[in-house]
Amino acid sequence: MLHRSHIYGVMGEFSSPEELIHAVEKVREAGYRRVNAYSPFPVEGLSEALGLKRNMVPLICLIGGLTGGLGGFFFQYWVAVIAYPLNIAGRPLNSWPAFIPVTFELTILGAALSAVLGMLALNKLPQPHHPVFNVPRFTHASSDRFFVCIEAKDPKFHIAESARLLQELHAHHITEVSDD
């Protein structure tokens, strides 16, 4: 079909999480792949219905935690043994048990920071504007309505066809989402 650059997609509104999941399943059964859903709270089963794979946040968090922990430990080692050795009654310079509390705290700090920053980066946030905000009723996506958007980038996308599919699924307020 003709690629229409000024259209982001077609959006339909639903009033309950069950209807949303049902609609997403049907839209995907119809062969659409560039589909997204918007909800005021995380809906159980929605990720599966959309076929979302496991995300990268846990891996980023693990790497951040390991970096924080190892970096924290060896930094203390470097300070105590190499940079500023203090001979206190001949005790070993690498007194590693005394380094554990700080190592632990830095592990947590590294993991927590990378989990949050990783989540935001993967979600491409902050992003002040997005085409879906052009839909006037989209303000309800943060309170009591659930939206499904079939995106124009989908190879099967056809404005009338896609809108009809949403209509068959009893979506309210089907609107086209302009891309500007």
Add this chain to the structure above:
Amino acid sequence: MSAGQPPLDSPEIRRLSPVLGPGYTFGSVTDKISAIVLTRPTSLGWFIGFSIAFSLMGLMTIAIGWLIIKGTGIWGINIPVGWGFAIVNFVWWIGIGHAGTLISAILFLLNQKWRTSINRFAEAMTLFAVACAGIFPLIHTGRPWMAFYMFPYPSTMGLWPQFRSPLIWDVFAVSTYGTVSLLFWYVGLIPDLATLRDRSIKKPMKIIYGMLSMGWRGSARHWHRYQSAYLLLAGLATPLVLSVHTVVSFDFAVAIVPGWHTTIFPPYFVAGAIYSGFAMVLTIAIPLRKAYNLEDFITMRHLDNMAKVMLATGLIVAYGYFIEFFMALYSGNKFDVFLVQQRLHGPYAPFYYALILCNILTPQLLWFYKMRHNVAVLFIMSIVVNIGMWLERFVIVVISLTRDFVPSAWGRYSPTFWDWATFIGTMGMFVTLIFLFVRVLPAISIAEMRELVAETAEEEK
């Protein structure tokens, strides 16, 4: 009352006590919570409360200003009691923060639904309590403008912090705790900030909430990663919260001072922290639900559960006191035995008895259902426990320092006007921040309440 009806406190009725009042929808919880911030006029009570708190915060500013001009000599600290109020208040405030993290992280991992309507303001309480706590060691250094010496940075003097010192562990524990608590709170706030952005009418509010919400749009792909991140944060905050008061207790336990050098300190400090924290959550929740008619969201079930947590942690604290005595007597160490005698008969004995009364005896009332369901009793009890936990830290710090090994090193300690001014001033700062928070941010997590509505609807089917 008909004969067939069970009495009010029967198990059947108790089980029905809900975590959410009946008849709420996604829209109505959103309306009710966001209205507090967006549409309800600011009440006269808010202004009066805020003014009092803000005046006390002004007192703190004056006290700290005078301290910076004159030095720590304006306080009651001396040799041998170099720690005094600064450390007592630091430990007290840090402890209060712990309940917020416990509610938001541990109860989240345990899938306790009743945490939903109290976690947001409990987390805010954590942040504000950590902020108050942080002031004390900072100004106790005497030269707060040199406080950055505690952090490892490449200085021209080639100096590095002593990483074997519990005081440096404390710097890392408290700053990590503050940072992670802020992250946890902010991540939880993002969807609610988007709600406020979408519902505010005034342009400036829309812009401010819009920037804070970072363009959150509730996309399923975002929620997917968001939930992973939130779960991970909960998993990370859980060991963190246990570590923070453990490290704080190391400040004492690693020293050889009698009454401090015991292995019971870490667990009993953590339990004490949660104890005082839950007391503070109750102190805030009870007026909050009253002022904003949130009885359907913060129900009797919440107050009851919090009272039970207080009772349980209070018993752990009581066990800690008992073991301190037992170990002193059983070991036969003469300095430890002497310290026990000093607690019971020394110059600070009244503080010790007051502590036992506040922390161990009074909370036993919480065994009774009727007491746990009496809001006035709970409110008074929460304040009593907070006083008790403050006394505990006072007893630990002052009695041990004034009565160590050599009689020639014994001393006395009494706080001055400026000690009190700083302490009461931080309470003013804490309450000021709470007032501002309730006014500009949703005090209850709206997104999680909607989730609760969905779950409740699911269960009723």
